[in-house]
Amino acid sequence: MQIEAAVARKKFGPLNFETLDLEEPRHNEVRVRLAASGVCHTDMAIRDQKIVPMPQPIVLGHEGAGIVEKVGASVVKVKVGDRVILSGDSCGNCPSCQISLPSYCYEFFQRNFGGGRADGTSPLSVNGEKVHTFMGQGSFATHVVCHDRNVIAVAKDAPLELLGPLGCGVITGAGAVINSLKVGVGKSIAIFGTGSVGLSGVMAAKLVGAGKIIAIDLRDDRLKLAMELGATHTIDPSKESIPEAIKKITGNGVDFTLETTALMPVLRQAIDVLALRGTCGFVGGAPEGSELTFVASHVMNGGRTIRGIILGDTNPEEFLPKLIELHALGRFPLEKLVTFYPFKDINRAIEESLNGKCVKPIVRF
Numbered sequence: 001m002q003i004e005a006a007v008a009r010k011k012f013g014p015l016n017f018e019t020l021d022l023e024e025p026r027h028n029e030v031r032v033r034l035a036a037s038g039v040c041h042t043d044m045a046i047r048d049q050k051i052v053p054m055p056q057p058i059v060l061g062h063e064g065a066g067i068v069e070k071v072g073a074s075v076v077k078v079k080v081g082d083r084v085i086l087s088g089d090s091c092g093n094c095p096s097c098q099i100s101l102p103s104y105c106y107e108f109f110q111r112n113f114g115g116g117r118a119d120g121t122s123p124l125s126v127n128g129e130k131v132h133t134f135m136g137q138g139s140f141a142t143h144v145v146c147h148d149r150n151v152i153a154v155a156k157d158a159p160l161e162l163l164g165p166l167g168c169g170v171i172t173g174a175g176a177v178i179n180s181l182k183v184g185v186g187k188s189i190a191i192f193g194t195g196s197v198g199l200s201g202v203m204a205a206k207l208v209g210a211g212k213i214i215a216i217d218l219r220d221d222r223l224k225l226a227m228e229l230g231a232t233h234t235i236d237p238s239k240e241s242i243p244e245a246i247k248k249i250t251g252n253g254v255d256f257t258l259e260t261t262a263l264m265p266v267l268r269q270a271i272d273v274l275a276l277r278g279t280c281g282f283v284g285g286a287p288e289g290s291e292l293t294f295v296a297s298h299v300m301n302g303g304r305t306i307r308g309i310i311l312g313d314t315n316p317e318e319f320l321p322k323l324i325e326l327h328a329l330g331r332f333p334l335e336k337l338v339t340f341y342p343f344k345d346i347n348r349a350i351e352e353s354l355n356g357k358c359v360k361p362i363v364r365f
């Protein structure tokens with residue numbers, strides 16, 4: 001069938017609207033008609049080849065949500081008409097997949113950053129030219145064909161258009177706080193960067209009953225939003241020194257830090273401000289080969305931990321329905337992060353995300 005897609009053909013350039021050919025789903029694949037897709041900083045970083053070089057032309061987008069339109073012969077987890085969120089692809093068989101941690105799938109890189117299926121093919125083409133996909137989906141398009149492990153079924157009454165970002169940005173921040181760092185009641189946490197990942201972390205820290213929740217960013221409006229979502233303190237590093245401000249707030253350093261900016265000097269600070277036995281989790285997509293330095297004695301003598309985290313250590317099948325329920329109860333106000341755009345305005349959505357005008361753009365089809 002033919003679909004409409006926003007195709008990336010060059011670095012830093014706008015996405016190009018094109019009509020593409022989409023293959024029929026294979027036996028273990030599904031076709032999803034998208035209702036909406038989140039736009040994530042990783043999409044832009046991949047377009048501009050800042051993280052890893054991925055082949056172009058490519059349909060980016062990895063926070064899709066939609067309705068299952070067709071399923072392959074061996075698919076049993078969803079059926080036609082099911083409402084689904086799209087997340088990353090995984091193999092289902094490796095040691096990580098076997099313990100329900102698909103974001104550490106042994107084939108994660110190849111399946112999500114390889115530009116197509118695990119076997120190197122892509123379901124997309126235009127006039128015989130191969131068009132690549134991202135994260136096993138490519139959700140900047142009216143339809144995707146993806147592996148059945150990409151999709152997570154949600155309830156019939158779930159607010160589909162709002163939920164695409166749960167597949168990446170939101171579970172990255174919320175999962176890091178809840179699953180990876182396991183922030184406990186009354187513990188302090190400092191969150192570096194208040195984009196959608198950082199603010200999801202703030203909401204999660206409030207949910208788990210963290211004590212001091214410190215949001216750090218250069219933007220005043222973001223810090224205000226962080227306070228609204230549960231932060232108890234904010235730091236604007238253009239106005240005060242982060243280590244001094246954290247010392248003033250916590251006395252002995254902070255129990256947990258969550259670093260979302262992917263800037264190595266900021267990550268270094270997130271390690272330096274840890275209290276004894278504190279843990280720093282970091283989640284940003286830094287350019288391949290980025291190196292971090294830290295003071296070994298500070299980490300070792302203090303029993304401190306530095307922890308890399310992908311997609312919040314979540315089993316999306318289990319974690320997403322919980323977040324959706326918390327959202328329905330008003331305890332995870334995801335809608336406060338979101339600005340909707342029509343699909344035709346995707347380039348404006350990207351621009352306004354890059355210049356910080358919006359936190360989490362979602363395009364609707």
Ligand SMILES: [Zn+2]
Pocket residue numbers: 090091092093094095096097098102104105106107
């Ligand atoms: Zn696997």
Ligand SMILES: [Zn+2]
Pocket residue numbers: 040041042043062168169
């Ligand atoms: Zn993302």
